[in-house]
Amino acid sequence: MGVTFDENLSWNAHVSELVSKACERLGMLRRITGNLTVYCANAVIISFIRPIMENCDSVWNCCGVCNSTLLKKLQRRAARIITKESRSDEAMVMLKWPLLEDRKWKHICALVKKCVAGDCP
Numbered sequence: 001m002g003v004t005f006d007e008n009l010s011w012n013a014h015v016s017e018l019v020s021k022a023c024e025r026l027g028m029l030r031r032i033t034g035n036l037t038v039y040c041a042n043a044v045i046i047s048f049i050r051p052i053m054e055n056c057d058s059v060w061n062c063c064g065v066c067n068s069t070l071l072k073k074l075q076r077r078a079a080r081i082i083t084k085e086s087r088s089d090e091a092m093v094m095l096k097w098p099l100l101e102d103r104k105w106k107h108i109c110a111l112v113k114k115c116v117a118g119d120c121p
Contacts, residue, residue, distance in 0.1 A: 003056050011063035015070060018052055022074055025049045030081050041082040042095060049078060057104045058111055068101065075100050 006013040076088035
């Protein structure tokens with residue numbers, strides 16, 4: 001599943017690994033962004049980077065404030081890279097991206113709905 005546990009059963013190691021992987025791909029995106037439109041760069045983020053940041057997010061929902069803040073900063077950094085805006089708030093509005101926190105709760109609600117309907121093993 002790709003979930004990393006540490007000796008304290010906290011999510012620090014997992015979130016750190018996610019951030020590391022996403023940062024590598026953001027660096028690649030930053031290098032090629034001059035050759036891409038905003039639409040194409042957005043598709044790259046949605047296809048190759050956001051799945052890393054959302055991997056099993058319904059499991060590690062309670063990752064703590066520091067880890068959540070780190071992931072929010074990463075999302076805002078991605079928005080600034082795509083739009084070439086200096087402020088992340090403006091970039092997020094321009095892209096109309098939902099916050100990772102909102103997407104996480106959407107995933108949890110979808111799982112609960114499947115459980116209630118009897119669609120989960």
